[in-house]
Every structure is written in structure tokens, then in C-alpha cells.
Amino acid sequence: MNETLIPTDGGTLVVSHSITLGDIITIILLTCILFVMIYNNFTRRF
Numbered sequence: 001m002n003e004t005l006i007p008t009d010g011g012t013l014v015v016s017h018s019i020t021l022g023d024i025i026t027i028i029l030l031t032c033i034l035f036v037m038i039y040n041n042f043t044r045r046f
Contacts, residue, residue: 006013 002017004015004017006015
């Protein structure tokens with residue numbers, strides 16, 4: 001897990017960067033839906 005430290009006047013902010021399995025599944029589903037929509041638009045034109 002990656003962490004970014006941001007120094008501020010009140011202290012240091014720690015921002016954690018992590019990708020979960022749910023994030024990966026959501027990204028894959030959204031890209032599949034996008035490709036299907038683009039494919040349908042192209043098949044209607046030709």
C-alpha cells in the first residue's frame with residue numbers, strides 16, 4: 001500500500017492509495033459497457 005505524506009501547519013496528512021477487488025470489477029464492468037455502447041452505435045450506422 002502506498003502512502004503520500006502531506007505536511008501542513010496542523011500536522012501531517014497521510015493519504016493511502018489502495019485498489020480493492022471491487023474497484024477492479026467496477027472498472028472492468030464500466031469499460032465493457034462503454035465498448036458495447038460504442039459497438040452498437042457503429043453497427044447501427046453501417
